[in-house]
Amino acid sequence: MRRAAALLLLALPLAGLAAGVAEYVRLPGGSFRTALKYEDRKGAPVRVAPFELMKTPVTNAQFLAFVQKHPEWRRDRVARSMADARYLGHWHTPSSLDATQAQQPATQVSWFAAEAYCEAQGARLPTWSEWEYAAAADETRRDARNDPAWRERILAWYSRPSDSALPRAGLQAPNAYGVQDL
Secondary structure, eight states: OOEEOOOOOSSSOOOOOSSSOOOEEEEOOEEEOOSOGGGOTTOOOEEEOOEEEESSOOBHHHHHHHHHHOGGGSTTTSOTTTSOTTTTTTSSBTTBOOTTTTTSBOOSOOHHHHHHHHHHTTEEOOOHHHHHHHHTOOSSOSOOTTOHHHHHHHHHHHTSOTTSOOOOTTOSOOOTTSOOOO
């Protein structure tokens, strides 16, 4: 079983420590009803096998360490077929961060760069079903999606302007599985 790393992607709400080793938590897997109706045509539950997910999102410092080892992923060197013009555009330079960015979750990363990062860590990106399964949990319940307060908290987060600075990774309380900041 390969571990799944949570990266915040440019247009996808996916799912770290400093530039060190990431901590993973094991999710038991199970069945749930996906929010995606096209995958749930007959109303059957989606089955998710047990998997591991990073406890916190990949930070800019972790992604910078990857870029330094794999300079083809620097924003000034990456192939445009692998990343758009916004790729890592918020970094101070193509190979450095400003002091406030190091512990923030990595954002403005293409799917291709996220996949390359995961492969370099011996991990993989979570599937949509794995991410949805993990993200449905709150601090005490494995599936809090029917709770209006839980939904309101998610919607409030998404209503923030996309250019506002993200807080340091790992500030939210862990969910029922031990994952933070989904």
